[in-house]
Amino acid sequence: MTGWNGLNTAYFTEDKDDPIYTALVKAIVERKLLPGSKLPEEALADVFAVSRTGIRRVLQRLAAVQLVTHLPKRGAHVATPDADESRDVMATRKILECTNMSEVIAQCRPSHIEALSKILEQEKQAHDNHDGTAAIRLSAAFHVQLQAISGNKVLTETVSQLTLRSSLVIAAWGAPWQQGCRCHDHDDLLDVLKRGDSAALSCRMSEHFDAILASLRFDPHQGTPTAFEEIFKSTPRVSL
Structure with missing residues (x-):
């Protein structure tokens, strides 16, 4: 479904x-x-x-x-996730997604690269068009589709659900202009995936989540x- x-x-x-x-x-x-x-x-x-x-x-x-x-x-x-819950949501995603990178690399095929490339092209277009709604949707889709390469349906479903909660976190604590993940980060992740370097991919994903967390502003919005x-x-x- x-x-x-x-x-x-x-x-x-x-x-x-x-x-x-x-x-x-x-x-x-x-x-x-x-929120x-x-x-x-x-x-x-x-x-x-x-x-x-x-x-x-x-x-x-x-x-x-x-x-x-x-x-x-x-x-x-x-x-409305508070600061602690928000950090926990992002930390959990970081653990799950980074740990699964070796299996993603092992199962990755050219068709997977093509599918991710299409999502990334659409995400870039959404950013260029200042279409925040599409950017948020495509940012989440990139992460879920990347994890789905591993074939682990339980983990993929868990990450999918966590992307919903992450969207709440960003809505609650992100800057008003923040539209999902930084597009160039996904470019970097795709480049490393193409090289087949699981250690580098896990490291780059970890840096990606660190950047998201650093962008959050834990003060109340009106x-x-x-x-x-x-x-x-x-x-x-x-x-x-």
């Missing part, structure tokens, strides 16, 4: 509320719904033209993958009111 960004999202449960679930994941990861944004059941039910029970079920699914939190007497909000009608105006209506 593939999700809004083409990533492996097999850890999601298929259900009749998938269109709304996917729309909310997309809005969160693309920073249309920022801390309130997710009132009634407003969302009106926007999607479904029952509050259906919305509540979707919000519970989002909470299960740690994209939404339920606060006592305050309802559901987009999760939020803005959420216009659900505008965010979800193109989402198909479903019956829940």
Whole structure:
């Protein structure tokens, strides 16, 4: 199963509320719904033209993958990872992705290089067009597809889920102009992959995550009111 960004999202449960679930994941990861944004059941039910029970079920699914939190007497909000959690998310990705590089190298074929090159070309175009939404999506896709080369489906699914949480981290603590990873970093990773040097690839990936963490600014940002009608105006209506 593939999700809004083409990533492996097999850890999601298929259900009749998938269109709304996917729309909310997309809005969160693309920073249309920022960390801390309130997710009132009634407003969302009106926007999607479904029952509050259906919305509540979707919000519970989002909470299960740690994209939404339920606060006592305050309802559901987009999760806001604190500084410690943010560092832990990035550190976990660093451990998993760097450790898997030897297997990625061992299993890499020309078709894999071609697929990654296409993602990178699209990512560069998104940056050139100042298309932050596409840049974030393609940045995550590059990392997940790189790990998928190893054939380890469990690790790939874990990295895929962590990219969602990483997007929350960057939305919460990144600079306003930050659009996923630095494009030239992915260029460097692809060049090292082509050389087949697993030690160098692991080292370069480690430096890549260090750079991402160094770019984060752990101070609070001011939020803005959420216009659900505008965010979800193109989402198909479903019956829940």
